[in-house]
Amino acid sequence: xxxxxxxxxxxxxxxxxxxxxxxxxxxxxxxxxxxxxxxxxxxxxxxxxxxxxxxxxxxxxxxxxxxxxxxxxxxxxxxxxxxxxxxxxxxxxxxxxxxxxxxx
Amino acid sequence: xxxxxxxxxxxxxxxxxxxxxxxxxxxxxxxxxxxxxxxxxxxxxxxxxxxxxxxxxxxxxxxxxxxxxxxxxxxxxxxxxxxxxxxxxxxxxxxxxxxxxxxxxxxxxxxxxxxxxxxxxxxxxxxxxxxxxxxxxxxxxxxxxxxxxx
Numbered sequence: 093x094x095x096x097x098x099x100x101x102x103x104x105x106x107x108x109x110x111x112x113x114x115x116x117x118x119x120x121x122x123x124x125x126x127x128x129x130x131x132x133x134x135x136x137x138x139x140x141x142x143x144x145x146x147x148x149x150x151x152x153x154x155x156x157x158x159x160x161x162x163x164x165x166x167x168x169x170x171x172x173x174x175x176x177x178x179x180x181x182x183x184x185x186x187x188x189x190x191x192x193x194x195x196x
Numbered sequence: 197x198x199x200x201x202x203x204x205x206x207x208x209x210x211x212x213x214x215x216x217x218x219x220x221x222x223x224x225x226x227x228x229x230x231x232x233x234x235x236x237x238x239x240x241x242x243x244x245x246x247x248x249x250x251x252x253x254x255x256x257x258x259x260x261x262x263x264x265x266x267x268x269x270x271x272x273x274x275x276x277x278x279x280x281x282x283x284x285x286x287x288x289x290x291x292x293x294x295x296x297x298x299x300x301x302x303x304x305x306x307x308x309x310x311x312x313x314x315x316x317x318x319x320x321x322x323x324x325x326x327x328x329x330x331x332x333x334x335x336x337x338x339x340x341x342x343x344x345x346x
Binding site: 095096097098099101102129132133134135136137138139142143146147150172173174175176177178184 | 206209210214217218221241243249251253255257259260261262263264266267293312318332334336337
């Protein structure tokens with residue numbers, strides 16, 4: 093499965109559009125991480141736990157999007173976009189969406 | 197009395213560690229940016245059409261937080277208005293770090309160019325008393341990798 097944030101792939105033709113596919117994931121870290129993050133809020137610096145958390149949930153969201161695209165029979169997802177929002181303290185929602193297409 | 201002492205201690209700790217961490221981060225940013233200068237990242241949406249490249253999605257993200265002292269400065273700024281420099285440097289650092297991580301990923305794949313770069317910003321510790329504490333920056337783009345056989 094080809095996943096790209098390009099709108100078209102040079103040298104390849106889109107034979108069929110299959111519409112929007114999407115994946116989302118909401119995750120929280122265990123309390124220990126939150127306490128560490130609270131400490132970091134005093135000293136400043138990178139919150140490695142949260143960086144990791146968001147990376148993981150982004151992978152999961154992309155996985156779900158990919159499954160959806162497979163279900164409709166696409167072989168590529170083009171023009172994908174990421175979006176993040178915080179739904180509660182210490183939890184984040186990651187949303188990925190793109191266009192499922194069939195490339196020749 | 198005790199409250200004031202705790203507050204002052206936090207302020208001093210934040211100032212000391214925060215300044216140190218920021219200086220160190222800027223040094224490492226400049227160093228790594230120089231190394232990766234040969235790999236341009238551009239925001240153009242149309243890829244160069246003459247050569248056929250392999251293309252691959254690359255992503256870099258970072259969550260970074262301000263220290264207590266800077267948050268205090270920002271709160272003061274909220275009274276008087278004006279540029280909140282302490283948050284400006286935070287976002288500047290985060291953006292550059294995210295872009296660098298994306299470029300590092302692209303370089304490990306042997307890419308020559310990253311195009312269609314997009315940034316995405318969000319604050320992840322909303323709902324707390326002091327609204328913005330930490331920001332997440334995500335940078336993503338398409339890496340163009342020249343074919344192996346040249």
